Amino acid sequence: MSIVSQPETTPAADAHIPERPRTLAEKVWDAHLVAKGENGEPDLIYIDLHLVHEVTSPQAFDGLRQAGRPVRRPDLTIATEDHNTPTIGIDRPIADLTSRTQIETLRRNAEEFGIRLHSLGDIEQGIVHVVGPQLGLTMPGITVVCGDSHTSTHGAFGAMAFGIGTSEVEHVLATQTLPLKPFKTMAITVEGELRPGVTAKDIILAVIAKIGTGGGQGYVLEYRGSAIRALSMEGRMTICNMSIEAGARAGMVAPDETTYTYVKGRPHAPEGEDWDAAVAYWNTLATDEGAAFDAEVFIDANELEPFVTWGTNPGQGVSLSQTVPDPSAFSDHNERAAAERALEYMDLEAGTPMKDIKVDAVFMGSCTNSRIEDLRAFASIVKGQKKADHVRVMVVPGSARVRIEAEAEGLDKVFTEFGAEWRFAGCSMCLGMNPDQLAPGERCASTSNRNFEGRQGKGGRTHLVSPLVAAATAIRGTLSSPWDLIEGAN
Amino acid sequence: MEKITTIEGVAVPFRRSNVDTDQIIPAVFLKRVTKTGFDDALFHAWRQDPDFILNRREYQGAKVLIAGPDFGTGSSREHAVWALRDFGFRAVISPRFADIFRGNSGKQGLLTGVVDEQTVERLWERIEAEPGMNATVDLVAQTVTVGDLTVPFEIDDYTRWRLLEGLDDIGLTLRDEARITEFETTRESWRPRTLPIR
Numbered sequence: 148m149s150i151v152s153q154p155e156t157t158p159a160a161d162a163h164i165p166e167r168p169r170t171l172a173e174k175v176w177d178a179h180l181v182a183k184g185e186n187g188e189p190d191l192i193y194i195d196l197h198l199v200h201e202v203t204s205p206q207a208f209d210g211l212r213q214a215g216r217p218v219r220r221p222d223l224t225i226a227t228e229d230h231n232t233p234t235i236g237i238d239r240p241i242a243d244l245t246s247r248t249q250i251e252t253l254r255r256n257a258e259e260f261g262i263r264l265h266s267l268g269d270i271e272q273g274i275v276h277v278v279g280p281q282l283g284l285t286m287p288g289i290t291v292v293c294g295d296s297h298t299s300t301h302g303a304f305g306a307m308a309f310g311i312g313t314s315e316v317e318h319v320l321a322t323q324t325l326p327l328k329p330f331k332t333m334a335i336t337v338e339g340e341l342r343p344g345v346t347a348k349d350i351i352l353a354v355i356a357k358i359g360t361g362g363g364q365g366y367v368l369e370y371r372g373s374a375i376r377a378l379s380m381e382g383r384m385t386i387c388n389m390s391i392e393a394g395a396r397a398g399m400v401a402p403d404e405t406t407y408t409y410v411k412g413r414p415h416a417p418e419g420e421d422w423d424a425a426v427a428y429w430n431t432l433a434t435d436e437g438a439a440f441d442a443e444v445f446i447d448a449n450e451l452e453p454f455v456t457w458g459t460n461p462g463q464g465v466s467l468s469q470t471v472p473d474p475s476a477f478s479d480h481n482e483r484a485a486a487e488r489a490l491e492y493m494d495l496e497a498g499t500p501m502k503d504i505k506v507d508a509v510f511m512g513s514c515t516n517s518r519i520e521d522l523r524a525f526a527s528i529v530k531g532q533k534k535a536d537h538v539r540v541m542v543v544p545g546s547a548r549v550r551i552e553a554e555a556e557g558l559d560k561v562f563t564e565f566g567a568e569w570r571f572a573g574c575s576m577c578l579g580m581n582p583d584q585l586a587p588g589e590r591c592a593s594t595s596n597r598n599f600e601g602r603q604g605k606g607g608r609t610h611l612v613s614p615l616v617a618a619a620t621a622i623r624g625t626l627s628s629p630w631d632l633i634e635g636a637n
Numbered sequence: 638m639e640k641i642t643t644i645e646g647v648a649v650p651f652r653r654s655n656v657d658t659d660q661i662i663p664a665v666f667l668k669r670v671t672k673t674g675f676d677d678a679l680f681h682a683w684r685q686d687p688d689f690i691l692n693r694r695e696y697q698g699a700k701v702l703i704a705g706p707d708f709g710t711g712s713s714r715e716h717a718v719w720a721l722r723d724f725g726f727r728a729v730i731s732p733r734f735a736d737i738f739r740g741n742s743g744k745q746g747l748l749t750g751v752v753d754e755q756t757v758e759r760l761w762e763r764i765e766a767e768p769g770m771n772a773t774v775d776l777v778a779q780t781v782t783v784g785d786l787t788v789p790f791e792i793d794d795y796t797r798w799r800l801l802e803g804l805d806d807i808g809l810t811l812r813d814e815a816r817i818t819e820f821e822t823t824r825e826s827w828r829p830r831t832l833p834i835r
Contacts, residue, residue, distance in 0.1 A: 181820045182813050187794040191813055193820055196829050203714065205670035214807070219817075222832040231668065245668035252670045263831050284829045296713040296737060312715035312741035313672075314806070322810045324817055328793070360655060361707040361733055394710065396736050414835040417827035425827035460655050460710070481654040481705050481754070488653075578712075580664040597711060599659040601682050 168435035170332045171401050172367040175307040175432065179290050181324055189326040195289035195306075197319050198275045199226035199262065201253040202580070203294030207317035208256040218260045220323045225284065226257050226264040229274045230580050234543055234570035237267050246581065260320075273546025273572040276300040276514040280384065281548055283413025287402035287429040292319055297514045297596065299390040303383035304410070305402035305432050307367070310391060330397070331441040333366040334434075337374040339448035344629040346524070347382030348516060348594070348613035350374065350446065351389045352454035356464040358444060363395030366442065369434065370400050374448035380409040381520035388515045389596050392461035401433040453628040455501055456598045456611040458489035463598075465501060467616065467628045473497035492600050493608050494588075501626050504610070506590045509540045509621040510603070511567075511614060513577035513595035517545030519552050521594065521614045526558045528618030528629055529565040535624030540567035541583065543575040567621070579604045592620040638746050640803035641776055644727040646700025648772035648783055649690060650761040654705030658738060661709070661717040675716055676723035691724075695769030699724075701781075703760050703772070704731045709738025718745045728774045730781055730790060732757055743796040744806060748774060750781060750790030759786065776801060 169177070182191040197220075204226070211218070218224060231246040241247040250267070257264035265271040271278060276297055279285040287305035292298060294316040301308035315325055337350055355362075368390050375383065383400045390398030400406075407426060410416045417425045456464040457471050463486065465472065474486035474497065490497065495504070511517075511525050522544065534540050542562045544550040550572055553559055562569045576583040577595040579602060585591055587606025594617050595602075598609040610626060619627040666678035683689045690696060702721070708731040709717060718741045721729065728748040742749045752760070763783045764770055773782045776797060780787050799806070810817075 182816050189795060191810065191816070193817070193824075196831075202667050206672045206715075209670075209672070216807070222830045225831040230664075243668070249668050249670055263834060284831060286827075286829060289828060294713060294715075296711065310713040310737055312713055312718070312737060312744065314715060314741060314744035318807050318810065321807050322814075322817060323821075324810060324813075326806060326810060328795075360710055361735075364733065364736055391711075391737075394707070394735060415829055415831070421825075421827040424825065428825075428827075460657065484652075485655050578659075578664045580667060597657075597659065599657045599711060601663055602659050605663070605665075605682060 168438035170434045170438045170440060171305060171369055171399055171432055172307060172330065172332050175288055175290065176329060178288065189328045191324050192290060192327050193324050194292050194319050195223060196279065196284055196291045197224045198279055198291065198293035198298065199224060199316070200230060200275050200293070200295065201228050201249045202230045203313050204256065204316055205249065205252045206313050207320055208260065210317040211260070211320055216321045218262065218320045221261040223323060224262050224320070226253060226262050227272055227275050227278050228253060228267050230574045230578065232267050232573040233582050234573050234575050237571045243582070270547050273549065274514045274517065274574055276388065277518060277545030277549065280304070280380070281413070281546055283410055283416035286410050286416065286425070287406060288432050292325065296391045297388050299396065299398050300384050300388040300514060302387040302390065302397050302399040303380060304406055305399060305429065307397055307399065309396040330367040331365050333363060333368050333395070333442040333444065334440040335368050335370050335444045335446065336372040337370065337446045337448050338372040339374055340377070341374060341448050341451060344615055345451050345453060346613045346615060347378055347385040349451050349454040350448070351386045352456065352461070352464045352611060353446060353451055354444070355389065355393045355462050357446070358393050360392060360460050360462040361394045363390060363393035366395050368393070368395045368398040369440070370398060375400055376403065379520055380405060381518045384518065385515055389461065392596060402429045453613060453616050453630070455616065455626055457493065457495060457501065458486060459492055459598055459600050460485070461596065461598060461611060463489055464611070467501050467626060469501060471495045471497050471499045471501065502631070504590070504626045505624060506538060506592045506610070506620055506626065508585060508589055508591040509538055509617050510576040510591055510593040510595060511541065511617050512543030512545070512575050514545065514574070515596045516594035516614050517543060517549065519549050522549070522553050522558050524614040525618045526561045528615055528632065529567070529621060530561045532565055532622050534566035534621045538621055538624050540565070540621045541570060541576060542567045543570040544572050546572045576603050578602060592617050592626060638803045638805055641746060641748060641800045643776065644700060644748060644774040645771055646727065647696055647698055647769055648701040648703055648764050649696050649699045650764040651690060651702050651704040652761060655707045655710060656704055657711035658709055658714050658717040659711055662714065662720045667714055667716050672719055673723055675720035679720040679724045693768070700727045701772040701774055702726050702729045703757060703764070704729060705757065706732040706754060708734050710735040713737045715741045715745065718742050718747050722747055730757070730760070743799065746800065748776060748792070748800060750774065750792055752781070752788055752790045756788050760788065
């Protein structure tokens with residue numbers, strides 16, 4: 148049994164560890180069990196890392212104040228400003244007064260409760276899910292929570308990471324634990340080799356289209372198989388990030404050498420003996436031979452093409468070479484009704500080739516695709532090119548550090564010479580909460596994660612794509628794959 | 638939190654599936670730092686349409702929302718629950734809820750009951766035959782009643798117990814504080830710490 152081979156550093160609660168092969172998710176869960184729930188009560192799970200941002204925390208801090216409770220572990224908590232922050236003119240006061248109040252509230256709360264905060268202008272500021280991994284705080288085998296559903300991102304390291312609501316934020320601040328019912332497990336096995344031009348984003352969009360926006364509800368997804376092993380950490384983060392779009396609170400990838408190489412040497416990564424102990428433990432985390440998943444899904448990586456959404460939920464997607472689907476082709480009446488509504492909102496007609504769809508804007512950024520590798524991918528396509536005249540292109544790095552790194556490589560010049568706007572770090576046009584928004588009726592090819600009605604600004608229309616598709620689309624002005632540029636035809 | 642046993646009020650047949658939390662409350666309304674005052678923000682984009690169901694006279698003062706599958710998907714924003722509650726809703730019935738939304742609801746005293754798709758259809762048809770009629774959601778019996786139609790709903794036992802008792806989660810957890818402290822003594826030194834800043 149696997150537990151025999153686990154090093155002595157494995158936490159207590161051994162009495163609860165079952166004598167059978169376990170999945171990655173079960174191992175991380177078991178190692179954080181403070182108290183096993185009885186008589187239908189949830190388990191009490193310890194939280195290793197709590198990420199905080201300005202939007203979902205003010206009411207939680209208020210709750211603490213009202214109850215006279217301190218933050219139990221400020222040393223396991225870190226805050227950054229990302230959702231509200233503007234991406235230009237960051238040296239000026241935030242123009243929107245309610246946004247400014249929210250940011251100032253976070254600053255006051257961080258000071259009052261002794262929490263580390265990286266504010267706008269700080270070198271470590273950025274999107275919370277870019278900052279955690281970058282600082283080396285995100286690592287295998289830990290539990291991570293944040294009042295943000297895209298916390299699933301951190302599962303790419305073999306951590307159990309999930310989004311929580313504000314009541315739970317307050318709960319973690321006060322107790323460093325959460326009462327949780329165990330999740331079911333789903334294996335998503337992606338075998339084969341991606342063709343050039345096909346990326347992690349296309350894998351996850353295909354997964355969501357396959358299992359639907361509710362398919363992962365109640366599950367932790369574990370991404371496995373040769374195509375996942377071949378991905379960089381950035382690619383794995385893109386995939387785990389969008390687990391929530393399939394309804395799953397968490398997605399995970401077993402740690403391996405790719406993970407260790409990424410983590411090692413970062414500011415908060417373990418060092419010396421701690422590093423050796425950590426790696427010895429991390430090497431035991433992979434799902435055991437013979438462990439059972441509650442559900443399994445298979446994807447053939449060889450068959451995948453660049454993917455794009457046509458509708459108003461992330462499950463409404465097709466290969467870019469296909470056409471806008473006909474709602475009447477959906478057998479389920481709810482799906483049919485949703486498709487009809489989506490086409491109306493998106494102003495699309497069934498049967499239109501996806502590649503005929505003209506866009507007004509391209510957004511390159513968000514916690515899904517704003518890391519250095521994403522920017523390099525975008526730059527590799529647009530270098531030496533000019534954007535289509537009618538398209539507005541925004542490139543927004545995920546963190547201040549990513550911005551600096553990109554500039555050191557000269558990527559900023561590539562973007563600005565292409566005709567794109569090169570911005571400061573933040574959530575930007577992913578969510579319509581800061582000044583970066585679409586105008587009503589505008590259509591955008593976006594590397595973000597949600598194509599909901601109005602997500603990028605009231606009345607805006609979103610097509611979710613990979614950085615490579617975003618780049619090709621910015622050049623041609625219509626939804627395009629990098630293959631279209633190579634072929635030169637069409 | 639207030640104890641809940643039964644909820645009675647106007648029921649809304651909300652014929653939509655995949656209602657994500659961006660629709661329930663758009664991000665632009667998340668800038669407030671309070672927990673109340675979100676009633677105007679609820680379904681803000683859809684409410685611009687005068688024919689939207691919540692704008693119809695017979696559904697004013699509604700307390701029970703009966704929706705299609707996958708209600709509350711997407712963003713973790715608890716503001717979605719606050720907005721529903723501020724507007725007057727006390728219960729949402731759907732064939733399937735997103736996990737985070739359901740969890741947030743349970744912590745804020747918004748009852749989420751699960752019934753299958755055929756049953757939702759029956760509830761919709763019954764209410765549409767008599768718009769503005771009341772529904773009674775009985776948490777003790779775990780039933781929804783509209784007129785002569787009574788159907789059972791599902792809710793997990795723990796959430797049901799907490800709602801019936803009006804219990805606060807943090808208080809419940811802090812009963813185990815000694816165990817948390819004990820657990821912390823076993824925490825390995827390689828695990829992350831945000832302080833001191835490195």
